[in-house]
Amino acid sequence: MSQRNLSRLARPSALRTRAGVLAAGLGVTMVAGTGAAFAATSGHAAPESSSASVVSSAAAVHHQAAAQVKAADTAQSKAAAAAKRAASWTDPVKKYTLSAKFGRGGSMWAHKHSGQDFAVPIGTAVHAAHTGTVVKAGPNGAGDGPAYGNAIVIKHKNGTYSQYAHLSKIDVRIGQPVTTGQKIALSGNTGNSSGPHLHFEIRTTPNYGSAVDPVPFLRSVGVKV
Incomplete structure (x- = not known):
């Protein structure tokens, strides 16, 4: 060949x-590839310590998320409560007895009674009836006369003023903003007073002589007096 x-x-x-x-x-x-795939899918289970670590991490994340949700809910509740306080009115004192009424005559007053008296012990916390700004604060009725003793007047955005008199202690200053329910003073027996009580007025101006009956007014804004 x-x-x-x-x-x-x-x-x-x-x-x-x-x-x-x-x-x-x-x-x-x-064959090698098939073997590798088989090993990957049917190999030994992850070590127990590794699995526990994964479970622990997941629990920590869940706990953190729950804490953040709770904190957000708390902040939202506080904001809602603050907004409600700013929009509402409240009693100037708690656990009181209504004594001398608005318009009452007698030798205790030069004219008729200009406010509503709330009989409470000396040292009872006095609260701002509504959000506003302090425009008067001090002795001698804060400028309205010695009969009021130590007194405070707060201006409110709706054009009304609230007055608090016969105080034993004043905890606010002129120009200070206050919120509904904020403690502003302690009740007392200063000025022309026959016994411990808070004298409370609602006025149309910051000055004496412009008061209206505070009880119907408070009831009109949702306060049960």
């Missing part, structure tokens, strides 16, 4: 050999 014929016969054989090697290699690769 000629050399050329031998070369032709050898060439296909070499190609078949090379193809076989490639196929064998591909098979090994596929």
Whole structure:
């Protein structure tokens, strides 16, 4: 057989050999890949300490989220309460007995009684009846006369003024903003007073002589007097 014929016969054989090697290699690769995949899917479970760490981390995240929600709810509740206080009115003192009424006559007053008296012990906390700004505060009725003793007048945004008299202690100053229910003084028996009580007025101006009956007014704004 000629050399050329031998070369032709050898060439296909070499190609078949090379193809076989490639196929064998591909098979090994596929088997190895399958084995790796099997190992990944059916291998040993994660160590117990690792699982516990994951559970602990998840619990911590849940606890933090719950705490943040609670804090947000608390802040929202406080804001709502503050807004409600700013919009509402309240009694100037708690646990009182109504004594001398508005318009009452008698020797105790130069004219008729200009406010409503709330009988309470000396030292009872006196609260701002509504949000506003202190425009008068001091002795001698804060400028309205010695009969009032120590007194405070607060201006409110609706054009009314509230007055608190016969105080034993004043805890606010002129120009200070106050909110509904804020403690502003202690009740007393100063000035022209027959016994411990708070004299309370609602006025149309900051000055004496402009008072209206405070009980119907407070009831009109939702305060049960």
